[in-house]
Amino acid sequence: MREFRYxxxxxxxxxxxxxxxxxxxxxxxxxxxxxxxxxxxxxxPDLLVDVRELTSAEVTDLPDGGLRIGAAVPNADxxxxxxxxxxFPVLSQALLAGASGQLRNRATTGGNLLQRTRCGxxxxxxxxxxxxxxxxxxxxxxxxxxxxxxLGQTLEGPGTCIATHPSDMAVALAALDAVVRxxxxxxxxxxxxxxxxxxxxxxxxxxxxxxxxELITAVDAPALGFPSRYRKVRDxxxxxxxxxxxxxxxxxxxxxxxxxxxxxxxxxHKPWRARVAEDALRGxxxxxxxxxxxxxxxxxxxxxxRDNGFKVPLARNLVVRTLLDLAEGSR
Amino acid sequence: MDTxxxxxxxxxxHPLTVDTRTTLLDALRERLRNTSPKKGCDHGxxxxxxVLLDGRRVNSCLVLAVTVGDAEVTTxxxxxxxxxxxxxxxSFVEHDAFQCxxxxxxxxxxxxxxxxxxxxxxxxxxSDDGEIDLTDAEIRERMSGNLCRCAAYAxxxxxxxxxAADEGVRR
Numbered sequence: 477m478r479e480f481r482y483x484x485x486x487x488x489x490x491x492x493x494x495x496x497x498x499x500x501x502x503x504x505x506x507x508x509x510x511x512x513x514x515x516x517x518x519x520x521p522d523l524l525v526d527v528r529e530l531t532s533a534e535v536t537d538l539p540d541g542g543l544r545i546g547a548a549v550p551n552a553d554x555x556x557x558x559x560x561x562x563x564f565p566v567l568s569q570a571l572l573a574g575a576s577g578q579l580r581n582r583a584t585t586g587g588n589l590l591q592r593t594r595c596g597x598x599x600x601x602x603x604x605x606x607x608x609x610x611x612x613x614x615x616x617x618x619x620x621x622x623x624x625x626x627l628g629q630t631l632e633g634p635g636t637c638i639a640t641h642p643s644d645m646a647v648a649l650a651a652l653d654a655v656v657r658x659x660x661x662x663x664x665x666x667x668x669x670x671x672x673x674x675x676x677x678x679x680x681x682x683x684x685x686x687x688x689x690e691l692i693t694a695v696d697a698p699a700l701g702f703p704s705r706y707r708k709v710r711d712x713x714x715x716x717x718x719x720x721x722x723x724x725x726x727x728x729x730x731x732x733x734x735x736x737x738x739x740x741x742x743x744x745h746k747p748w749r750a751r752v753a754e755d756a757l758r759g760x761x762x763x764x765x766x767x768x769x770x771x772x773x774x775x776x777x778x779x780x781x782r783d784n785g786f787k788v789p790l791a792r793n794l795v796v797r798t799l800l801d802l803a804e805g806s807r
Numbered sequence: 808m809d810t811x812x813x814x815x816x817x818x819x820x821h822p823l824t825v826d827t828r829t830t831l832l833d834a835l836r837e838r839l840r841n842t843s844p845k846k847g848c849d850h851g852x853x854x855x856x857x858v859l860l861d862g863r864r865v866n867s868c869l870v871l872a873v874t875v876g877d878a879e880v881t882t883x884x885x886x887x888x889x890x891x892x893x894x895x896x897x898s899f900v901e902h903d904a905f906q907c908x909x910x911x912x913x914x915x916x917x918x919x920x921x922x923x924x925x926x927x928x929x930x931x932x933x934s935d936d937g938e939i940d941l942t943d944a945e946i947r948e949r950m951s952g953n954l955c956r957c958a959a960y961a962x963x964x965x966x967x968x969x970x971a972a973d974e975g976v977r978r
Contacts, residue, residue, distance in 0.1 A: 481808055482827040482873045504874070511830070511869045512850050524827075526874055552863075556929040561936070572932040576952025577921055579851060581863045582870065714932065714951035 478520040485525060488659050488693060494525045496661040496689035503527045503691055505548070505587030508579050513592060517601045518608055531586065531693045535559065541699035547586030547692045551575070551645065554585060564697055566704035566723050570648035573708040576715045586692035589646055589656065589672065592683065593639035593745075594717055595624065606637050607680040614638065622783040623719060626791070627744040628675040629779060637680030638781065640742055641673060642717050647741035648706055650749050651723035654697045660690035673746030680745070702727035702735065703805055707798045709790060718742035720787050722794045726802045728762045736799075738774075740791055750774045753795065762803040764796060771795040810873050816841060817885025825872050832856045832867040835882065843882040843912045847954070854953030857913040857920075858882050864920025866952075883912030886919060894970050895919055904966035906957035914953050918967045921949045925976040940978050941971040 485491035495501045501523030504510060513519035532546025535557050543559055554560055555571035575583065583591075592598065597605045597615035604613035614636040616624055624638040631638070649669050656667045672684050686692075704725035710716040721741035727734045736757045738750040753774035760766040771792040778788050814821045814834060821839055832849075835841045835858070844867050847855030851866040858867045859881040867880075886893040895915045898904070905911045925939045933948045934940075941949070946964050955963060971977035 477828045479808055480827055482810060482871070504871075507871060507874065508851060508866070508869050511871060514828075515849065524871075528874070552924070552929065556924075556927070561930065568930065569932070572930060576854065577924065577949055578854060578857055578864050578866045578917065578952045579869075581920070582860075582865045714948050 477514050477517075478522065480514075480521055481523045483523065483525050485527075485530060488527075488530050488691060491525045491527050491530055492659055492661060492689055492691055494523070495691075498523045499688060501525060505584040506550070506582040507587075508575075508583045509587065509591040513599070516599055518592075518599055527586075527691060528584065531691070538696060538698070541701070543697045545585050545695045545697065547584060547694055549585045550581055551583045551585070551588055552577070552580035554645075555580065564648070564652060564700060564704060566651060566706045566725060567645065567648040567697065569706035570644040570708075570721075570723060573706060573718075573721070574644035585645070585695055588643055589649075589692060589695070590684065590686075591643055594642045595639040598639060606635060607639060607676075610634070610679070610681050617781070620783060621781055622786075623717070623742070624781060624784055625744045626778045626780050626784055626787045627740075627748055629745070630676040630678070630680065631779065633678065635676055635678035635680055637676035637745065639676070639680065639745055641683070641744070641746050643747070644706070644708060644718065644721060644741060646673065647721055647739045647747040648723040649695060649697065650747035651704070651725060651737040651739040652697050652700060653737070654695050656692055657694040657696065658686065658690045659693050660687060664693075666696075669747070670749055676745050683745075700725055700737075703802050704737070705798060705802060707794055708741070709794060720791045720794055722791075722798045724795070724798045724802060726762070726799055728803050731761055733757045733760050733762050733766070738795065738799075740795075743787060743791060750795070752777075762799075764800060767796045767799045768792065812873055812875070814839070814872065814875060814880060815877065816880045817882055823872075827871065827873050829872045830868050831858070831870040831872050831875055831880065834872040835867065835880070841882055841884060843884040844916075845909055845913060847910070847913075852954070853910070853913075854917055855910050855913040857916040857953065859916055859920055862920070862923060864917050881916070883915045886915065893919070894973065895967070898966040898969045899963075902962045902966035902969065903959075904962040905955075905959050910953060910955045910957075914950070914955070914963060917950060917953045918970070921946075921967075922971060922974055922976060924949070925971070926974065939976050941968065941976050943968065946971070
């Protein structure tokens with residue numbers, strides 16, 4: 477592990493200033509991903525600014541019935557919060573479907589959003605990876621890649637990257653139209669979840685649209701008002717990343733889809749908000765045929781690779797099953 | 808880069824000078840000679856290093872010692888009181904819940920933290936509503952962060968279940 481200086485700041489602005497002055501520094505939250513990446517030699521910060529006690533560790537009510545989640549709220553506490561379980565079951569279920577009890581106790585809300593891909597080529601410094609070392613190539617494209625992306629990849633050129641975003645929580649927050657509150661060298665700003673994470677494009681080294689020195693201080697989940705749930709398929713029954721996951725919320729009035737939110741995990745470089753499927757579903761009857769047609773419309777854009785074509789029917793079936801469960805529950 | 812810290816472990820305070828890169832696990836084992844937490848994978852995947860930090864179970868291999876501050880660290884050793892084993896220690900022995908024993912201190916700390924979570928009403932992926940009832944499926948899910956290479960799970964689950972029943976979180 478590279479040597480680093482460890483600093484605490486008095487407040488958020490102080491932490492932002494410390495990091496803004498050091499291009500090789502990083503914020504430290506729970507450390508469950510960053511410390512591991514430092515051990516692996518994948519992350520090599522020369523300064524760690526500990527922000528765990530700087531941002532709020534509280535979940536507070538917003539006037540519209542939504543919730544403001546402090547960036548330091550541990551994943552375990554967020555999953556157990558009675559208001560989250562009542563208003564946003566999809567968020568609680570997503571958190572509980574991820575990691576282990578130990579990791580959820582330590583990992584923070586802000587850190588969860590900023591965790592890096594678990595692509596085995598990214599975490600192995602002996603093989604090429606455009607995300608870890610821009611321009612070195614993509615080891616995953618030619619090697620085993622059954623757990624990699626089927627949507628939105630960059631399949632040629634110096635930006636080649638087929639990694640997936642590993643977070644379950646982020647998929648739920650994407651479906652919930654959450655807004656990420658950020659403080660940086662230029663002040664505060666709000667970033668909708670849909671704009672936080674990026675597709676690899678020509679620069680897979682950047683997972684998010686945040687600029688160096690910007691710190692997530694909170695996440696706002698606006699009121700939803702209809703049933704939601706998270707469903708995840710993985711290789712083991714517990715403590716494994718998603719092959720495919722679905723965060724869904726649907727309101728059915730008189731057998732017709734009045735509103736719907738849908739996001740997929742495990743399929744792309746970012747939580748995949750399925751707006752094509754959502755648009756196809758609004759005003760349609762809440763039937764298996766309509767749900768299947770919507771899923772197929774969304775998945776028309778897939779580019780399955782040699783080893784991961786199984787994810788396409790898996791994603792379709794998972795979307796249909798989850799929507800049917802929600803629709804049946806609201807009858 | 809050296810930093811001075813004081814670690815509070817199992818009821819005693821230990822002033823230490825550590826390199827900032829030192830994990831809590833390495834500080835416990837290599838500096839304080841507390842070999843109760845074990846180094847298995849060193850990447851947060853096996854749970855052998857599990858300790859309680861202010862009563863919450865964490866992977867000590869992923870916690871930098873400089874970040875611990877005033878938090879109370881409890882290892883499996885520290886769960887014993889006055890040299891009397893903890894109920895989980897006794898239950899693991901009674902149920903023969905180990906073979907080589909390497910994962911056991913982590914299993915015990917994890918179970919202690921997990922039982923506290925259950926008493927607090929925390930949900931899990933197996934059941935996210937209703938009264939807490941630590942069925943075998945619940946115990947397997949909630950303990951999935953602890954691996955046992957000897958696969959003593961068939962006895963670990965009953966060992967944890969017996970204590971859960973005594974604590975009123977298993978019907």
